[in-house]
Amino acid sequence: MLKIRKIKSSDKDRVTEITKDIWDGDDYMPLVFDKWVKEKTGEFVGAVDEKGKLIGFEKLTMVTEKDAWIEGLRKDMNSEIKGVGIFLSNYLIKLAKAKKVNTIRFTTYFQNVESISLFSKIGFEIIERRNNKFKEIPKIKFIPEYKGNRSEIIKDEKLALDYFHRSKSAKLLNNGINISWVLHPITDKLITDKFVKTDQCLGIIENGEIKALSFFMIREKDELFISYFFADNDKYAKELFQKLKQITYKNKQKYMNIIIHLKDKECNQWFKQFGFTSWEEENDFMLFDLPIKQKGNK
Numbered sequence: 001m002l003k004i005r006k007i008k009s010s011d012k013d014r015v016t017e018i019t020k021d022i023w024d025g026d027d028y029m030p031l032v033f034d035k036w037v038k039e040k041t042g043e044f045v046g047a048v049d050e051k052g053k054l055i056g057f058e059k060l061t062m063v064t065e066k067d068a069w070i071e072g073l074r075k076d077m078n079s080e081i082k083g084v085g086i087f088l089s090n091y092l093i094k095l096a097k098a099k100k101v102n103t104i105r106f107t108t109y110f111q112n113v114e115s116i117s118l119f120s121k122i123g124f125e126i127i128e129r130r131n132n133k134f135k136e137i138p139k140i141k142f143i144p145e146y147k148g149n150r151s152e153i154i155k156d157e158k159l160a161l162d163y164f165h166r167s168k169s170a171k172l173l174n175n176g177i178n179i180s181w182v183l184h185p186i187t188d189k190l191i192t193d194k195f196v197k198t199d200q201c202l203g204i205i206e207n208g209e210i211k212a213l214s215f216f217m218i219r220e221k222d223e224l225f226i227s228y229f230f231a232d233n234d235k236y237a238k239e240l241f242q243k244l245k246q247i248t249y250k251n252k253q254k255y256m257n258i259i260i261h262l263k264d265k266e267c268n269q270w271f272k273q274f275g276f277t278s279w280e281e282e283n284d285f286m287l288f289d290l291p292i293k294q295k296g297n298k
C-alpha cells in the first residue's frame with residue numbers, strides 16, 4: 001500500500017537517485033528541488049511504500065490562488081509497484097479541487113507517451129499546442145553586430161505594460177505566458193514582478209516610445225528563456241534579438257529557448273530566421289486541462 005507524505009529537504013539524495021536515470025540524467029529536478037521544498041503555496045508530495053521508501057513524487061503549484069498546475073511527476077523506474085503516477089496525480093487533483101480552483105493544468109512534450117496516456121486516463125484534455133524552439137550559442141569571443149545596439153533594460157513598467165498589451169503576440173496568450181514550461185495567467189503584477197522588477201525586460205525605445213520588447217529569464221540549467229518577444233518591424237526584432245544573444249553569452253548560457261504560440265506568425269518567422277529549431281517536430285509543447293465541474297465554482 002502506498003502512502004502520501006510531504007517531500008522534505010532530507011529527501012534530496014533519494015530524489016536525485018530516482019531522477020538520475022530519467023532522460024539520460026538530464027532531468028531538471030535536482031536543480032529545482034530546494035526551491036520546490038521551500039515553496040509555501042502548493043504541495044510537493046511523495047509516495048512511500050510499506051517500508052517508508054520513497055517511490056515517486058509530484059508537485060502541485062498554484063500559479064494563482066485559483067489556478068493549479070501539476071508538474072514534476074517521477075517514479076523510481078526500478079520499482080515494480082504499479083499505479084504510482086495515478087495515485088499521486090489523483091491526490092494532487094483532490095487537493096486542488098478542495099481549494100476550489102478554476103483550472104488544473106499541466107504541459108508535456110509531444111513524445112512523452114507515459115504522461116500523455118496517464119493524464120488522458122484521468123480526464124485531462126489537450127487544449128493548446130505551442131512551438132518549443134531552441135538555438136545553441138556558439139562560443140565566439142567577438143561579435144561585431146552588437147556595436148551600436150540600442151536595446152536597453154526597461155525599468156518603466158507603464159511603458160512596458162502598454163506596449164505588451166497592445167502587441168499582437170500578447171493577445172494570443174489567453175492560456176497564459178510561458179515561464180519555462182509552466183503557463184501563468186497574465187496580470188500586470190505578474191509582468192511587473194517577474195520581468196520588470198528583476199531587470200529581465202529588454203526593449204528598444206525611440207522618441208519616448210517602445211519599438212520592440214522582450215521578457216526573458218536565465219533558467220536553472222544553461223539556457224536563456226524568452227517568455228515574450230515582439231517588435232514593430234523586422235529591423236527592430238533583429239536588433240533586440242542580438243542583445244538577447246549578447247546577454248546569453250554574458251551569462252555563460254549555452255542555449256536560447258522560446259515557446260511560441262502557433263498563430264504568432266511574426267514570432268515564428270523571426271525565430272526561424274534567427275536560426276531556432278525544434279528538438280524534433282513543430283507543435284511539440286502540449287497544454288492539458290482537466291475540465292472541472294464543481295458546484296459553486298465559477
Ligand SMILES: CC(C)(COP(=O)(O)OP(=O)(O)OC[C@H]1O[C@@H](n2cnc3c(N)ncnc32)[C@H](O)[C@@H]1OP(=O)(O)O)[C@@H](O)C(=O)NCCC(=O)NCCS
Pocket residue numbers: 022056071072073074075076081082083084085086087107108112113114115117118119121
Ligand atoms: C510517468 C510515470 C511517473 C508513470 O508512473 P507509473 O507509476 O508507472 O504510472 P501508473 O502505473 O500510475 O500508470 C498509469 C497510466 O500511465 C500510462 N503509462 C505509464 N507508463 C507508461 C508507458 N511506459 N508507456 C505508455 N503509457 C504509460 C498508462 O496509461 C498507464 O495506465 P495502464 O497501466 O492502465 O496502461 C513514470 O513512467 C515516470 O517516472 N516516467 C519518467 C518521467 C516522466 O516522463 N514523467 C512525466 C513527466 S510530466
